[in-house]
Amino acid sequence: MSFAFDAPRTKRFKALVRQYPDRRSLALPLLHMAQDQEGHISRDVLLALAEMLKISPAELFDTVSFYSMFNLEPKGKYLLQVCQTLSCSLAGADLVVDHIGAKFKLKPGETTADGRFTLLKVECLGSCGTAPVVQINDDYYEKMTVDKVGRVLEKLS
């Protein structure tokens, strides 16, 4: 099997085992760590983590498939997630999605051919007071406008 945590993450794994009263409860933390390292949850990751969690790969797959943040396929280097729920929608989220879509010739759900950008429409990000919100990888970009998101993207591309 080809997946293993790197050295710092192995250390973190051992610390987590001591912190939690139960092995399976480590599923989400380990999946986050693996996705950070690999970019997505591959078959090899699933098999390796299932063993670490002492559950079957099918049980782990059942968990993984439930959560929108876990990617079973590789995503772009920059994951552009535009909130489309009510407060963001009222504040012009559609314009932001359309702008990004036009700039990169992407429909929501697609990745650019060079593998740099993936565009996604997502549900409420818990930041409705600064709508519309775009999450790019770990960071929130708030009160977005077409101009502002354009500038943010310039800096990335």
Place this chain on the structure above:
Amino acid sequence: MKRYQPILTKYLDEPGSATIDFYLVHEGYRAARKAILEMDAGEIIEEVKASGLQGRGGAGFPAGVKWDFIPKNSKKPTYLINNADESEPGTFKDRLLMNHNPHQMLEGMIIASKAIGCHLAFIYIRGEFVKEARLLETAIAECRANNILGKGIFGSDYNLEIVVHRGAGAYICGEETGLIESLEGKRGWPRIKPPFPAIEGYLKSPTVVNNVETLCNLPHILNEGAAWFRKIGASKESPGPKLYCLSGGVQKPGVYEAPLGTLLETLIYDFAGGIADGRELKAVIPGGSSAPLLKADEIEGLKMDFPSVKAAGSMLGSAGIIVLDDTVDMVQACYNLARFYAHESCGQCTPCREGTTWLTKILARFTAGQGRLEDLDLILEVTDNIGGLIDFSQGSFGKTICPFGEAVAWPVRAFVEKFRAEFEAYLPREALA
């Protein structure tokens, strides 16, 4: 009347407010120290019961009463879970509390832990809040270095560890039993109740789930006393400070702290600066997207506390106030929320899984100008099928495993019943013939 001084967000804008040094200088951890060194569990529970503190996660259940359900001297460990999932559309207060004053929340967790005899507590934080999760880890490390968490805290023989656990993108993991399943490493499928978490929660052990804001109130209650807390707000039945989240068509969206029972009009027109761009108010969703909307004329004199909003036919919920101005297309807004719920249904109960999908399909048809007159009754029928015949005051014992069913049925129903003419205006001419 004396101007209200913020309690929970007092230090919001001060530099360094998230550090333990700042917090300790401002009398931080005084209440936790008292709880650990001077009070027994029963005394803490009685004080919090006497304060009348109601849960701020949505249901408004009295915090002290919930703690009292935990079996005394249980042989199993008991667990406290801090619900930082903040996933109800329109709600964005807990993020603020965590970002600007994580120690206030940790102090609340220490107090709640002592009250229920918990030695390992979790913060279940929504997966997207990556920065907040890191900040909390830092705050916890600061506590450990100061003997405020870890072994023998404050020099007592009480041990307490707090673990930050990230979710991974699923609204339903905000529901407490969905959250517990998720913490156990499974899909976030809500459990059938009873047994309630207080008897069988995380790992089948007695568990209390409390919202971030609920916990943030605890240090203040222990410091100032239950009687002080009871006096805050318009009603002794539903007292205390509250964070109100205003979004949508207001001049100044944001989080505002005011007592429970503050007039909704005060929040919209004074705090949030009124309706943006000189428009008119059309309707308000008062308590997160799961709360049925109220028309402009229904909010006159409406006090924002748990009993008052309920009496007005909606709920205070998470106090996520979404303001809809006269330019908002109610059919589109309803479709937007139905789509949210269809996406977020956990899929366990057929009425919810199929019903939300149906609602979304019908509303998509409407917005595309292909609605049919009978669709309006069909929408009402489907909502009745998902969440009919239920009285919120009695809790959720309806047609679905968890209250998500009602959370979609009621709001969609309110849109159609209160703005029927707008839906009819979407019908193609031949449908009306």
